[in-house]
Amino acid sequence: MLLRPLLQQPRTLTLAASRSTATQLLQRSYHSAEYGTPGHSYSPTETAILSAALHHVPTTGFTKTSLTTGLRELGYPDITLNLFPRGEFDLVKFYLEKQRLNLGALVDFPKIQAEAGLGRLSMTQKIRTLCIERLKANEPVIHKLPEALGLMSLLENIPASVTELAELSDEIWALAGDTSVDTSWYTKRASLGAVYASTELFMTQDRSADFAETWKFLDRRLEDVQSLGKATANIGHYVGFTGNAVLNILRSKNVRLF
Amino acid sequence: MAARPLARAARAAPLRPFLPQSAVLPRFYSAPSKPSDPLSNSQQSAPSESDTTHFGFRTVKTSEKADKVHDVFSSVAASYDIMNDVMSAGIHRLWKDHFVRSLDPGRKPGGSPQQILDVAGGTGDIAFRMLDNAANLHHDLETSVICADINGDMLREGEKRAHAQGYLPSDRISFKVQDAETLDAIPDNSMDLYTISFGIRNVTRIDKALESAYRVLKPGGVFACLEFSKVSPAPLDALYQMYSFSIIPMMGQLVAGDRDSYQYLVESIKKFPSQDEFAQMVRNAGFLTAGRGYEELTFGVSSIWKGIKPLKK
Numbered sequence: 376m377l378l379r380p381l382l383q384q385p386r387t388l389t390l391a392a393s394r395s396t397a398t399q400l401l402q403r404s405y406h407s408a409e410y411g412t413p414g415h416s417y418s419p420t421e422t423a424i425l426s427a428a429l430h431h432v433p434t435t436g437f438t439k440t441s442l443t444t445g446l447r448e449l450g451y452p453d454i455t456l457n458l459f460p461r462g463e464f465d466l467v468k469f470y471l472e473k474q475r476l477n478l479g480a481l482v483d484f485p486k487i488q489a490e491a492g493l494g495r496l497s498m499t500q501k502i503r504t505l506c507i508e509r510l511k512a513n514e515p516v517i518h519k520l521p522e523a524l525g526l527m528s529l530l531e532n533i534p535a536s537v538t539e540l541a542e543l544s545d546e547i548w549a550l551a552g553d554t555s556v557d558t559s560w561y562t563k564r565a566s567l568g569a570v571y572a573s574t575e576l577f578m579t580q581d582r583s584a585d586f587a588e589t590w591k592f593l594d595r596r597l598e599d600v601q602s603l604g605k606a607t608a609n610i611g612h613y614v615g616f617t618g619n620a621v622l623n624i625l626r627s628k629n630v631r632l633f
Numbered sequence: 634m635a636a637r638p639l640a641r642a643a644r645a646a647p648l649r650p651f652l653p654q655s656a657v658l659p660r661f662y663s664a665p666s667k668p669s670d671p672l673s674n675s676q677q678s679a680p681s682e683s684d685t686t687h688f689g690f691r692t693v694k695t696s697e698k699a700d701k702v703h704d705v706f707s708s709v710a711a712s713y714d715i716m717n718d719v720m721s722a723g724i725h726r727l728w729k730d731h732f733v734r735s736l737d738p739g740r741k742p743g744g745s746p747q748q749i750l751d752v753a754g755g756t757g758d759i760a761f762r763m764l765d766n767a768a769n770l771h772h773d774l775e776t777s778v779i780c781a782d783i784n785g786d787m788l789r790e791g792e793k794r795a796h797a798q799g800y801l802p803s804d805r806i807s808f809k810v811q812d813a814e815t816l817d818a819i820p821d822n823s824m825d826l827y828t829i830s831f832g833i834r835n836v837t838r839i840d841k842a843l844e845s846a847y848r849v850l851k852p853g854g855v856f857a858c859l860e861f862s863k864v865s866p867a868p869l870d871a872l873y874q875m876y877s878f879s880i881i882p883m884m885g886q887l888v889a890g891d892r893d894s895y896q897y898l899v900e901s902i903k904k905f906p907s908q909d910e911f912a913q914m915v916r917n918a919g920f921l922t923a924g925r926g927y928e929e930l931t932f933g934v935s936s937i938w939k940g941i942k943p944l945k946k
Contacts, residue, residue: 451853453744454825458941
């Protein structure tokens with residue numbers, strides 16, 4: 376019962392949903408000195424080159440060819456490619472960061488609620504909507520996405536890829552209005568990360584119209600997480616109850632406990 | 634404490650069976666600085682701070698450092714690569730291969746051939762790798778390298794090798810005696826790539842060398858430096874210091890017959906700024922760097938710094 380008010384969406388977030396992403400991130404309801412400034416991790420020059428290169432991803436994919444084409448468009452010689460020590464993976468990471476930071480501008484919960492004529496959306500509904508919006512943003516490059524996933528799974532890129540997934544998961548929970556400060560902060564983000572990653576993988580193989588199968592897949596994964604959560608809670612209750620009962624039986628036998 | 638007798642034994646014991654005593658012992662056990670050394674005079678006259686620089690652990694007049702470095706490399710020119718192999722167990726080849734591979738010079742489809750300046754590249758080992766990279770990976774025989782070095786002896790060694798390995802005669806490679814601080818013969822905004830491999834720590838005024846690099850590079854051109862740096866986990870660093878100060882000079886004595894030059898080598902490595910300090914120097918010269926600005930190789934025994942000259946300053 377006590378959790379209810381915490382789980383409700385703070386007013387600041389609903390108002391900020393339509394504003395620019397940067398201001399929205401600055402209004403997060405927590406502060407961390409280690410978290411770094413909101414925004415992506417590339418300098419203005421790098422951003423310009425990577426943005427230009429990103430236009431070529433639908434045709435030439437997440438490759439050095441796209442990067443080189445971007446460089447030439449801006450008047451750099453080919454050798455400037457050395458600005459990106461991780462090569463193609465820098466393009467992938469930039470793409471992921473850009474999509475993540477753009478997510479807030481895609482979803483407007485008050486508007487969705489008004490259109491559906493329903494009351495307040497549940498947390499799961501919000502999470503689902505945000506996941507779908509983020510996945511839909513992959514549509515223009517979906518045929519090249521397996522390349523990106525391949526690069527992300529290379530040993531040297533795994534730490535950066537996992538970090539990016541965690542940040543996306545955090546972004547989705549923050550936009551959905553989650554303000555929990557207990558251990559569920561971690562489990563929520565971990566389980567959503569797993570759901571998102573598996574759904575994205577499914578999406579690259581999905582040939583159904585408008586990715587209908589992907590959304591069904593997503594629903595099943597979200598259900599799994601919920602039933603898993605319930606099961607964990609039930610087990611916790613059972614262990615707590617039994618433990619208490621055992622202690623009381625021992626006390627009734629005059630065993631001195633704490 | 635236990636390490637001391639061990640190190641002493643390592644210095645003295647293995648030598649006796651292998652070497653003619655008359656040839657080695659007098660210099661081997663004497664202090665490295667000779668009484669007639671000009672540095673003892675310069676220390677007595679106590680020159681002002683700005684006129685002096687370090688030459689290994691010794692303080693010398695700024696005007697003398699270039700000559701001293703020249704002497705060091707003239708004396709090691711012929712045995713330079715063998716010595717590097719012996720000291721680094723061949724790892725310096727892997728570093729250089731990685732350095733060139735990561736720079737990936739050569740004409741890309743739809744691009745143009747590149748102009749490369751390899752400073753302090755006397756013996757040509759970086760230059761040949763770059764030409765190979767361009768030819769083998771990009772089928773490019775037009776990209777050309779200028780090997781610049783302050784030391785004519787090293788350049789002669791490189792020219793000899795270029796002929797032996799078939800890079801000369803052609804216009805893909807040329808050799809020029811040049812001071813890295815000024816690069817007089819190289820026009821402004823003319824180079825795609827500037828490399829300096831295990832050379833910048835021997836330059837008297839490093840900031841001047843960086844300025845010249847900035848001057849000769851085209852906008853968007855790349856400055857790349859491979860150099861010894863600081864080893865980072867402390868226990869490994871302790872081992873590395875032991876190795877470099879007790880074993881390297883001894884190997885210099887054994888293999889190249891020249892202890893002083895290799896004593897200078899390890900001292901100059903110790904004196905070179907840390908990874909972050911040098912990355913900041915690169916940025917101060919006007920270059921853009923990616924991330925923290927360097928990549929460590931083999932626990933930081935050496936590092937690669939890269940900087941990009943921006944289109945507009």
